[in-house]
Amino acid sequence: MPKAIPPETIVVIGAGVIGLSAALLLQSTLLPSQRIVIIARNLPHTESINYASPWAGGHYRPVPGTTAQLKQESQWARHTYQTFERIAAEDISAGVQFMRGIEHFESPSPEYVDVALDVNSSVYAHLSPSFRRISQKELADEQVKLGITYWTYCVNTPVYLGWLLRKFLLGGGVVKEYTLASIDEAFALGASDGGGVVKAVVNCSGMGFNDEKSFIIRGQTCLVRNPISYTLTRQGADGTWSFAIPRPLMGGTVIGGTKQPGDWNPHARAEIRETLLRNASKWFPFEGGEGGEFDVIRDIVGRRPAREGGLRVEIERVDVVAPDTMHGQKKEGKSVVHAYGLGGRGVELSWGVAEEVKALMLREGLIAERAAL
Ligand SMILES: Cc1cc2nc3c(=O)[nH]c(=O)nc-3n(C[C@H](O)[C@H](O)[C@H](O)COP(=O)(O)OP(=O)(O)OC[C@H]3O[C@@H](n4cnc5c(N)ncnc54)[C@H](O)[C@@H]3O)c2cc1C
Numbered sequence: 001m002p003k004a005i006p007p008e009t010i011v012v013i014g015a016g017v018i019g020l021s022a023a024l025l026l027q028s029t030l031l032p033s034q035r036i037v038i039i040a041r042n043l044p045h046t047e048s049i050n051y052a053s054p055w056a057g058g059h060y061r062p063v064p065g066t067t068a069q070l071k072q073e074s075q076w077a078r079h080t081y082q083t084f085e086r087i088a089a090e091d092i093s094a095g096v097q098f099m100r101g102i103e104h105f106e107s108p109s110p111e112y113v114d115v116a117l118d119v120n121s122s123v124y125a126h127l128s129p130s131f132r133r134i135s136q137k138e139l140a141d142e143q144v145k146l147g148i149t150y151w152t153y154c155v156n157t158p159v160y161l162g163w164l165l166r167k168f169l170l171g172g173g174v175v176k177e178y179t180l181a182s183i184d185e186a187f188a189l190g191a192s193d194g195g196g197v198v199k200a201v202v203n204c205s206g207m208g209f210n211d212e213k214s215f216i217i218r219g220q221t222c223l224v225r226n227p228i229s230y231t232l233t234r235q236g237a238d239g240t241w242s243f244a245i246p247r248p249l250m251g252g253t254v255i256g257g258t259k260q261p262g263d264w265n266p267h268a269r270a271e272i273r274e275t276l277l278r279n280a281s282k283w284f285p286f287e288g289g290e291g292g293e294f295d296v297i298r299d300i301v302g303r304r305p306a307r308e309g310g311l312r313v314e315i316e317r318v319d320v321v322a323p324d325t326m327h328g329q330k331k332e333g334k335s336v337v338h339a340y341g342l343g344g345r346g347v348e349l350s351w352g353v354a355e356e357v358k359a360l361m362l363r364e365g366l367i368a369e370r371a372a373l
Helices: 017-027 068-090 110-117 125-130 157-170 183-191 270-283 346-363
Strands: 008-013 034-040 096-105 146-155 174-177 197-203 214-224 231-235 241-246 253-256 296-307 312-321 331-340
Touching: 008 017, 008 183, 017 034, 017 157, 017 197, 017 331, 017 346, 034 183, 068 096, 068 125, 068 146, 068 346, 110 146, 125 146, 157 174, 183 197, 183 312, 197 346, 214 270, 231 270, 241 270, 253 270, 270 296, 312 346, 331 346
Parallel strands: 008 034, 008 197, 034 174, 096 231, 197 331
Antiparallel strands: 096 146, 214 253, 214 296, 231 241, 241 253, 312 331
8 A cells, every 4th residue: 555645734824915825826836645724813804903915005006226126026016917917807806907007206206217218128117018108298287297107907905815815715725813922833733633744834924023124114095985997196296195096896996195114003093084085186086076075985004014124035944842842852943934024015016925935935845846747
């Protein structure tokens, strides 16, 4: 009789857009003896200010720049764009919809001006057939010094997270709702219920565990019923942002928004809502005419999980207490794959980061590419 292969588990910590995307992608590499367990404090359709993904606008807006980090992010963003193209074409119920994106700049920084001059060597290159600079005449607003437009997508994030989770469960994934005190705990918990050995833990916890570089960026937006047919972002000369992001499948429109590093206030501020709506009624062409009246569904306050120096995507070897030890004296080396600190770009980088996680794990022999038949 052939020898039975002992079971193996890969644990993914987190059920935000990063954890769910990574878990779903890794699922496609599993052998029959392997399983993936998601362990998360928050799951889709639960609400917590510290669970960023359901609060995301979530539209895609390329970010030009010359740093190695931004160049890497633009590759992940391109990959995510392509994946969302496929998802939107295959299944409307995912809550991903492509539409026109417009950006207005009152005082554009040089990177944006350069882009408008030479799109093909920029982070907008993959959008190039749809990309164009908007003429000053069309803009009809003296305060706006640069306008660009391109084909992009918006995601109804609460719907999309539910869709990802459903796919993961239908593919045989296991989910445990649990708040971990440490990464070590994930190795023990993942092995329970006949999970065998935990081969690796993928840390998609948003902020990481005791990472001194992690910090939050508070975001306040307002969800309204008023429809708008495209997504529009305006960067003010004073550094503020205004945006309107339609939520596909008639989920309303997100009007935003603030970026407040280190602001832990969990409550919506009335004066912020007032400013956001006043600016939106001035600048954004909502359907249903003039008047500036908004039908407010709710205020949104969320914390973007940011990190000094940018997101962390890497493998770390850690020593954890072996399961067969009485006094904790025996330790064994294990692999943790970190993928957290996405700040304000988690949705638009999600599939690129998930691919990076998979590539790192393949390189380390933690998973194997499934042989094609
Ligand atoms: C107002 C607002 C607007 C935004 N707009 C956009 C946008 O337009 N486009 C865009 O790309 N991004 C946007 N973002 C950013 C985006 O939401 C984040 O980058 C993204 O959600 C991060 O995903 P994540 O999976 O890393 O983290 P999260 O969604 O926070 O998920 C972390 C997961 O880890 C779990 N977890 C954490 N600690 C533990 C623990 N100790 N034990 C067990 N589980 C744990 C949590 O419960 C959760 O399941 C916006 C964010 C906000 C707040």
